[in-house]
Amino acid sequence: MSFKPSPVVPPLTRPQLSEARRARAAELFDQGCSGAEIARMLGVSDESVRRWKRVWEEGGADALRRRPATGRPPKLDDAQVERVRTALEQGAQRYGFEADLWTLERVGLVVERVTGVTLSRASVWRLLTGRLGWSLQRPERRAVERDESEIARWIAHEWPRIKKGR
The missing domain is CATH 1.10.10 (Arc Repressor Mutant, subunit A)
Structure with missing residues (x-):
């Protein structure tokens, strides 16, 4: 994720x-x-x-006009959110993670490093999708050895031959 x-x-x-x-x-x-x-x-x-x-x-x-929202104020102010945005845009590897993918846990750790504020997973999700406007992206699971040209050749030549033999 x-x-x-x-x-x-x-x-x-x-x-x-x-x-x-x-x-x-x-x-x-x-x-x-x-x-x-x-x-x-x-x-x-x-x-x-x-x-x-x-x-x-x-x-x-x-x-x-709309009234300001009542209730508890957000843990991060606008300046802190912008610092988090800048940090996240630098990539996960910049913060010592092996792959350059962001997860809720990783974002939470970076938020804590950058701002000193600890957020729950739900709060990290709201920060990403609400205040930062990011969306969930799931990487496609594909074998590293995958050969697209060989797959296209098989579909074009082998599959029709196999299908015809039925």
Whole structure:
């Protein structure tokens, strides 16, 4: 199991999409659109639009913005996450591992070396897939001695001969 950076920018999260929808509703409130029109355009219920309008009338567009997450703050701040990203991009062999593959255990050890913070396997997974945007990559298991040209020759010549003999 190995982790590599995802080549594509991750899509917006559900909270980000919801906030964008509420921001668009605020623009439409300013333009004087009716609640039913806004609900239809944004694909939400009339009740949601009524609730947003009450909040918008009391506090403006800023009142419709997302609130910061409550609960325990992350163990790593943004600067530490960037230090971990830089360390991981240097490769596993740079940190004394035999193969240049990242596993949760290896990443956890590097996080501890770079930041001094110990993370559980679950927290390492969330760091990689959430904050760093990496995805799971599994190496293909193939024999080192595998000869692609010989395999192609066998499929093209031997397999039809064997199949015909049945």
